[in-house]
Amino acid sequence: MDIDNNLICVKNLVKTYKMGDMQVFALRNVTLNIEKGAFVAIMGPSGSGKSTFMNVIGCLDYPTSGEYYIDNENVFKLNKDRLAELRNKKIGFIFQSFNILARTSAIENVELPMLYNSGIDTKERKERAMAALKSVGLAERAFHMPNQLSGGQQQRVAIARSLVNNPLVIMADEPTGNLDTRSSYEIMEIFQNLNDKGITIVMVTHEMDIAQFARTNILFRDGKIVTNSVVVDRKIASEELKNLPVLDVNEIMT
Amino acid sequence: MKLLNLLKIAYRSLSKNKLRVLLTMLGIIIGVASVIAMLAIGQGSKENIQTSMASLGINSVMIYPGSTNQGGVRMGAGSYSTLTLKDVDAINSKCDFVTDVSPVVSKSSQVIAGNQNWHTNVVGGLNQYFKIRDLTVSVGSSFSATDEHTAAKVCVIGQTVSTNLFGENANPVGKFIRINSIPFKVIGLLAVKGQNTFGQDQDDIIIAPFSTVMKRMLSTLYLNSILASAKSENDIDNAKTQISTIIRIQHKLTHADQDDFTVRSQADIAKTFESISNVMTILLACIASISLLVGGIGIMNIMLVSVTERTREIGIRMAVGAKSRDVLFQFIIESIFISVLGGLIGIVLGILIAFLVSYFGKWPVVITGTSILLSFIFSSAVGIFFGWYPAKKASNLNPIDALRFE
Numbered sequence A: 001m002d003i004d005n006n007l008i009c010v011k012n013l014v015k016t017y018k019m020g021d022m023q024v025f026a027l028r029n030v031t032l033n034i035e036k037g038a039f040v041a042i043m044g045p046s047g048s049g050k051s052t053f054m055n056v057i058g059c060l061d062y063p064t065s066g067e068y069y070i071d072n073e074n075v076f077k078l079n080k081d082r083l084a085e086l087r088n089k090k091i092g093f094i095f096q097s098f099n100i101l102a103r104t105s106a107i108e109n110v111e112l113p114m115l116y117n118s119g120i121d122t123k124e125r126k127e128r129a130m131a132a133l134k135s136v137g138l139a140e141r142a143f144h145m146p147n148q149l150s151g152g153q154q155q156r157v158a159i160a161r162s163l164v165n166n167p168l169v170i171m172a173d174e175p176t177g178n179l180d181t182r183s184s185y186e187i188m189e190i191f192q193n194l195n196d197k198g199i200t201i202v203m204v205t206h207e208m209d210i211a212q213f214a215r216t217n218i219l220f221r222d223g224k225i226v227t228n229s230v231v232v233d234r235k236i237a238s239e240e241l242k243n244l245p246v247l248d249v250n251e252i253m254t
Numbered sequence B: 001m002k003l004l005n006l007l008k009i010a011y012r013s014l015s016k017n018k019l020r021v022l023l024t025m026l027g028i029i030i031g032v033a034s035v036i037a038m039l040a041i042g043q044g045s046k047e048n049i050q051t052s053m054a055s056l057g058i059n060s061v062m063i064y065p066g067s068t069n070q071g072g073v074r075m076g077a078g079s080y081s082t083l084t085l086k087d088v089d090a091i092n093s094k095c096d097f098v099t100d101v102s103p104v105v106s107k108s109s110q111v112i113a114g115n116q117n118w119h120t121n122v123v124g125g126l127n128q129y130f131k132i133r134d135l136t137v138s139v140g141s142s143f144s145a146t147d148e149h150t151a152a153k154v155c156v157i158g159q160t161v162s163t164n165l166f167g168e169n170a171n172p173v174g175k176f177i178r179i180n181s182i183p184f185k186v187i188g189l190l191a192v193k194g195q196n197t198f199g200q201d202q203d204d205i206i207i208a209p210f211s212t213v214m215k216r217m218l219s220t221l222y223l224n225s226i227l228a229s230a231k232s233e234n235d236i237d238n239a240k241t242q243i244s245t246i247i248r249i250q251h252k253l254t255h256a257d258q259d260d261f262t263v264r265s266q267a268d269i270a271k272t273f274e275s276i277s278n279v280m281t282i283l284l285a286c287i288a289s290i291s292l293l294v295g296g297i298g299i300m301n302i303m304l305v306s307v308t309e310r311t312r313e314i315g316i317r318m319a320v321g322a323k324s325r326d327v328l329f330q331f332i333i334e335s336i337f338i339s340v341l342g343g344l345i346g347i348v349l350g351i352l353i354a355f356l357v358s359y360f361g362k363w364p365v366v367i368t369g370t371s372i373l374l375s376f377i378f379s380s381a382v383g384i385f386f387g388w389y390p391a392k393k394a395s396n397l398n399p400i401d402a403l404r405f406e
Helices: A050-057 A080-089 A106-115 A122-135 A151-163 A181-196 A237-243 A249-253 B003-015 B018-055 B085-094 B128-133 B145-149 B159-166 B210-218 B233-250 B266-309 B311-319 B324-360 B369-395 B399-404
Strands: A006-019 A022-035 A039-043 A065-070 A091-094 A169-173 A200-204 A216-221 A224-230 B060-065 B098-113 B116-125 B137-140 B154-157 B176-179 B182-190 B205-209 B225-230 B261-265
Touching: A006 A050, A006 A200, A022 A050, A022 A065, A022 A200, A022 A224, A039 A050, A039 A181, A050 A065, A050 A169, A050 A200, A080 A091, A080 B311, A080 B324, A091 A151, A106 A122, A106 A151, A106 B003, A122 A151, A151 A169, A151 A181, A169 A181, A181 A200, A181 A237, B003 B018, B003 B324, B018 B266, B018 B324, B018 B369, B060 B233, B060 B266, B085 B098, B085 B225, B085 B233, B098 B128, B098 B159, B098 B210, B098 B233, B116 B128, B116 B159, B116 B210, B128 B225, B145 B210, B154 B159, B154 B176, B159 B182, B159 B205, B182 B205, B205 B210, B225 B233, B233 B261, B261 B266, B266 B311, B266 B324, B266 B369, B311 B324, B311 B399, B324 B369
Parallel strands: A039 A200, A039 A216, A091 A169, A169 A200, B116 B205, B154 B182
Antiparallel strands: A006 A022, A006 A065, A216 A224, B060 B225, B060 B261, B098 B116, B098 B176, B098 B225, B137 B182, B154 B205, B176 B182
16 A cells, blocks of 8 residues: 555445444445545535545544554554544544534634643644634634624634644535535635645535535445546636625625 | 643633532532531530530549448439548548548528528538639638638628529628528629539539538538549549549448449540530531532532533544543543532531521530531542543543534
């Protein structure tokens, strides 16, 4: 396996679930390499195993069998604590349902990963959290609670949170699934900017137009990779945003 | 993972649920407060007994005539008069652990002064009686050796007697009273002593020279008791043995004979009362501890609910890099925080209750550092103990399962 140029190397990944007496295969022998700096969109119908794959390569879940290297580390040989450290320092997560802490201000949510990183003191933590919020355009909403933020803004808080520890890869599980078109495109704009800076992005989506923002598309079906293709007609989010009809002046202001 | 960060995390999540934290704390607050208040009340009653015992003369030793055995029929304590002045003389001359000795005779009598009368106990004793009983004469004087020799009809009266015969704040010194139709001149008024442990009014007493009561009122040769005082608190037991030995010789008792007298010290009585009040204190503390325990279970209950309710939050924390032990410590710190803060508030409340009890209940309370420390440590331990299980449960969660939890 060539692991030198690749950030993520997955080999023969199998994941089965037990449903009563039945054994359900979520992943059947998935093998995949993702290079540093890639922007991959994983697509597929419900139950195709794309979310399971995401959770496994995100070090949130263990597979039934297989090998997995991230940044030259053999993930399945690591204990729970090392895995937590890996999630903290090398991976940034973004979820469909945002998963930011309720009744906790935006900046405190962004600070969260750094609280579990002992190398960062209070001053640096606050500065970096603010910088991350600024980079997603939410600096002036830093002290707002999640219920005072729109869905798009909440997702941007989640992106800021995923960025603060300078991860190698951002894993996004249907990041635009709960968002309107404009917000979705704004998220894609952020992703493309990050990707241009060299951050690898792996994103699960079932929306074709969203997948068009990635560099490569991978199609899952029945726990297997069906196609792995380079996006031919790649869309640029900043341009798409300009083409969107203006509905309300206030909407652009956010 | 820095401790400071853990504290910050715990503080942030607690501050989001202030009302719930307060209600959980209430169990601990009540528990600790009741432990402190109960111990203070128990300790107060103990010290109350000790001081009132001291007021009876802490070194004093009492010798009572004992039971007699008449042809196998035992007559019970005090049924036979065995103590005489010869015993007093023997103790006086032969006991080196004893400093003062006084024979005691007493008679319950009707006392008349002017148009008032009162029923009280008339005690006959030597001048040493005052010293042994730790009595002081506040107005006038006690009787002299001459009074004793001549069986003078003089007496020293207690405050209660004075009030009942002469009215409030009257000076009885120099006035005459009649005890069993015999006129006595009041030469002194005792300083107020109040009630003793048994609830007896120590000011309801008339003390007259021993010879006067013995000869003029009782016409007897036997004593009601002998009162002696040991040299020091440490010599009480020695004095007791010595007195026993001497009186046994005096009474010509053989080895087969039982004592025909009883020697008791004030310290013995004090010890008995102390052990009773100790039992009471422990009992009160036990009851209070139960409420502390219930408070602890309250913490566990809330923490368990909290873990379930915050499963998603735990999942998020784990997804961004929290280790199992970070989650474990977060929840333990939360429960320790609740119990420690509850403990501190409980201590303040307990002290307040103790003071209110002493103020309104006229009951002496003593708050000891030990009781504060003990209940504080106990409440913190309750926090760790009852916080452990929910925290462990939270930390054992799988990140993906926690995130999927609805």
